[in-house]
Amino acid sequence: MNNVLLQTKNLSKIYTDDRKSIVKAVNDITLQIYQGETFGLVGESGCGKSTFGQMLVNLLEPTKGEILFEGEDIFKSRRARKEIPQKIQMIFQDPYSSLNPKRKIGWLLEESLDIHRKNLSKEQRIKIVDEMLELVGLDESYKDRYPSQLSGGQRQRVSIAIALILKPKFVVCDEAVSALDVSVQAQILNLLHDLQEKFNLTYLFISHNLNVVSYMSDRIGIMYLGSIVELGDAVTLSKNPIHPYTKMLFSSSMNVGEADSGKIQITGELPSPSNPPSGCTFHTRCAYCTELCSSARPELQELPDGRQIACHYAQKFYQESMEKKQ
Incomplete structure (x- = not known):
């Protein structure tokens, strides 16, 4: 793997707390993520993992540093920043709070197509929604259900479908299975594996669970208080x-x-x-x-x-x- 899809250069996110103390949530991280790999990011709660992932999907703006996607700085190019939702998506930790409870599943899936695929007809959008539901293991009847009518695993399948419906190249999985039962976790992890192969996806897989990260990842970065302290091949790190x-x-x-x-x-x-x-x-x-x-x-x-x-x-x-x- 030598085709760099995304890289960060001296990426930092600095906050000022209520006492006006400086908090370096992410501190000067430089790394590369290669096309088609799963890069695992591990660390204790509060180490900055989620902050790092949110900067990559433009939910947070870096205090300093660069994020290069396919060689282009996504925060310096207005066009590149506008195209982020079509190229980079995120699967959030909690499927209970990440879905709008007042909207049906069909509407939630079709919304991204309405915004970013204006050239598609209503019939084409519906077809894409049906196909995406099938890919994540749900049938088209789920379009008429509300999130409250689904189990945690089903909601996370919907969240995955929403993240992938625009066919992005890079997906940030932020504690994507930590809120699920262990038996359901295994199903979702296998689904993510299958979808990665089908769509040639690249993942940043954020978790505090080393067993899950070791299973999913090609390489792993270990994070402590905002910085990377060890980075390498997943098998090498796991064994030694x-x-x-x-x-x-x-x-x-x-x-x-x-x-x-x-x-x-x-x-x-x-x-x-x-x-x-x-x-x-x-x-x-x-x-x-x-x-x-x-x-x-x-x-x-x-x-x-x-x-x-x-x-x-x-x-x-x-x-x-x-x-x-x-």
Whole structure:
């Protein structure tokens, strides 16, 4: 995969809270997402994952930095910004609140076509709506139902249909299955897989659930207090996490009864985004913290296996992990 579909350059979103403190919700993120892949973005609640995704779909405007889609800055080109809904869409976390409860499903699906496909006749729009419902596992009878008449899984299928009806190239899945029962989650994940293959979609898959992200993703970015701390191939990260924070996340996702020899114990609570620690923002919770960690912020550096890590001791930790494998 070397065809870059979307990339961010030094992308940041900064807020001022009620106390006039600066909150760096997203802090200087540079990454590339390739055509046809699923890029997973993982981190604890409040780390900035959703803020990052909302900037990509033009729901939030960056404080600084660039978002390039197919090589064009979507915030500098008026035409590119206007075309975002036709190229980039979002599937939201909560299907209960993301659908207008006063409108029938048919109207909700047809609305985007009314706005962005004015050349289509009423008959053509209805045909597209029927086809999209079938693709997400619902029949045309659902057009006459209200969201309140559907189960959570059915509502999320409708949300997926709405996101895909304009045939976008890139879809942000923001905690798209976290509000669903586990059995329904599996159905929706398989549906997203099938639709990705059918339409050659590219996903940004945002979640706090590492098991789900590992299953869905080709590459994974680990986010902590607004920054990427580790980024690499999903299989590589799952089998051999290097950054102490990544190790913590994978340890916490282990099932009861699994070997805990690789678990890493983290003390302390997640710092406030309005008052982040100096140096490495993770140093207050890291078992390997040194004076360097508390005074200097580490930059992302590439390791021999291609992953990137923001840690002063990345090379040391990587070498130790390789020695354990031998």
